[in-house]
Amino acid sequence: MNELVERVTEISGQNVYSCYQCGNCSAGCMFTDEMDILPHQAIALVQNEDESILEINTPWICASCFVCSVRCPRGLDVAAIMEALREIKIRERGFIKVDLRKVDIEKLPQIAITAAAQKFTW
């Protein structure tokens, strides 16, 4: 059963096996300081059907800046793979990443709330 790979491919439209672990994505990523593991390592976990990736913060720290996607020599949309990993969780029944009414949004502009709502809720 290649379930994780299958789901990631289904959602992202990307062939994760085409990643050859060069690490360009991780080298370009501006958010690695905050990540449990690096983006290319996250893809390696997916390739290995290792579901622990779903409990790791890396996909959630991704800010969809697309530097990785632009730089991937294999033409992989790495940001889309990160999105797929978030989506797998978000679509899970009962999973809540954020309750918008409980976030301090007093000062925040609508554009920020909307962006977070789109990425962190189903």
Next chain:
Amino acid sequence: MIIMEVLYYPGCSLRNTYPEFEKSTYEACEKLGIELVEIPEWSCCGVVPSLATDNVMRHLGAVRSFINAQKKGREIGTNVIVVLCSMCYNVLKRVNLILKEEPDTLENVNSFIDDQPDYVPDLRVTHFLTFLKETGFENLEEKVNKPLKGLKVAPYYGCALLRPDRPEGVPIDNPDNPVILESFVRSIGAEPVHFPFRAECCGNYHIVLEPGIVEMRTRKIIGSAKSVKADLILSPCPLCTYNLGRGNESLDKSEQVPVVFFTQLLALALGGKSYLPTEIEDQILKKIGGEKSD
């Protein structure tokens, strides 16, 4: 003056958070002979593009706006939509390209929206900067009556104007070496200063759950602009502007760099109202040795 009519998608920020972005654009357009025709009943674009290929729901806002735009466009004889907000631009551009490239997705969306006419993907989504470039920055230069001479501007691209590069056609310039903002800055008489963080991410939606990340990112961006002695950071994006503002708040006054929308400087250079905070406008005027317009 020749008046050119184009469709216009404002987006939520221009209406609620940063009216100065929109007002200065209207001011500039009036001077340039461009008439922005707002798309009737546009829907929120969703701010961030959905990357899930198996779910078209998040594209619906964009598509509904396209359907309304198409109707209006046929009335006034144009298929061009001008967008000001980087985030809106990115989403609308992407969705439009996807619908052009993927007939199945188009059919899927059209059959779901059974309360409106089908969308025939013949619209062209363009960012206001691209629109200005196409009408010629040199033409713009001619119309500038208050060149912002001596003003050092750090053009900040952020992400949404340059990335992703798929589908082809989303970036408004070369993602690795963009020049469009620099050309724009020159055309209004100011001096673009190059700073290494010009295309780095401000932290995007993390401002909601992880504001620390945004502050860290934006302090670096502001510091980078400061290190090349920029008077201002020029922003095309409301979310970047907000995040950079939060970065500025966390810095000492001496380390801050004010952030303005590109259309505010444009309006000012064209001799119009910039809707800048008085303090910043005064600083600019002092720098360029001019006087206040009204």
Next chain:
Amino acid sequence: MGKAYKVPNTLTIMKAIEYVGYRFIRSCGCRGGFCGACTTFYRVKNDYKLQVDLACQKRVEDGMYIVQLPFIPAEKPKWDLDKMKSTTDEVIRVFPEITRCLSCNVCTQACPQDIEVMRTIQALRRGDLEDAVNLTFDCISCGACSIRCPAEITHYQVFQLARRLFGKYETIPAKHLMERVKEIEEGKFDDEVSKLMDMNLEEIKELYKKREIEK
């Protein structure tokens, strides 16, 4: 119910339910199309569309499968109009889930009052409070939109806040109303009220019968 019934085709859903012998203990209110209590979901034979109407207004159709849902729970957040401004941003701060709206328009399709529900939510996102207020004047808070909403928005509460804000800050205060409030505060009607309070039930009934009736 789970049963098929033959009823005259001139009846409303509500009348038809009573015609076959049921007595309403819920899902029935004003019977006049105003209160929203009798909101009924149905499908008709050979149609995938899930439809919504008020039982007291909608005439029965052949092959109609119906269900009347009790009011779906909604958590109404607290707000203090005095501390708010009349902007759409304020509405979105109280109901941030508005930002999840996908423009699917299922809410509009569900509204028995023909309100353009999605258009209203989007009007709030466009910063147009007045448009939102005008579009939702006929909302009866039945909640059908909110049951169907994939973004879990409770539209009728959102619209109520929009109207309250607009009413408080944007509409011209009704002069006669302000005068009357002043009169009340000055105690002009205190005597009459205390007279009423002292009456017994019979006296009140008598008074009601003799009341002035507008023609």
